[in-house]
Amino acid sequence: MRLLLASVALLTAGAVCAAAEPSVAKLKGKHEIWEDFEGGKVCKVTLGDEPTIGGFVLRGDARCMKAFKFAGDAYAWHVGADGWLAITDATRRTLVRFKPHKDGAFYADRAADGLENLNLTRE
Secondary structure, three states: HHHHHHHHHHHHHHHHHHHHHOOOOHHHHEEEEOOOOOOOEEEEEEEEEEEOOOOEEEEOHHHHHHHHHHOOOOOOEOOOOOOOEEOOOOOEEEEEEEEOOOHHHHHHEEHHHHHEEEEEEOO
């Protein structure tokens, strides 16, 4: 009986976590990545729903995104089990992680790395 209750509890917890995570269908579309200060760089990106290495297709101007000083070229995006949105390069290396906010925006605190903080918002 305990085993059955534990199994039900785990399945319920998993369903609640999955429901709380943003879905690809909800996130796909046009967004902007922008530096969190007046006059900061803004780059338009499209979060696609086509599968690719490291998640789903990310489209955007590579020259524009160089200003964000990623440790590689942005190639794909995905949402982790923790609900954070990650942008990765073609080798699946995470370049930046954005924490989700209730309003649908995502925020990357990069101050510890000496870099400007970033926002990802729907266009």
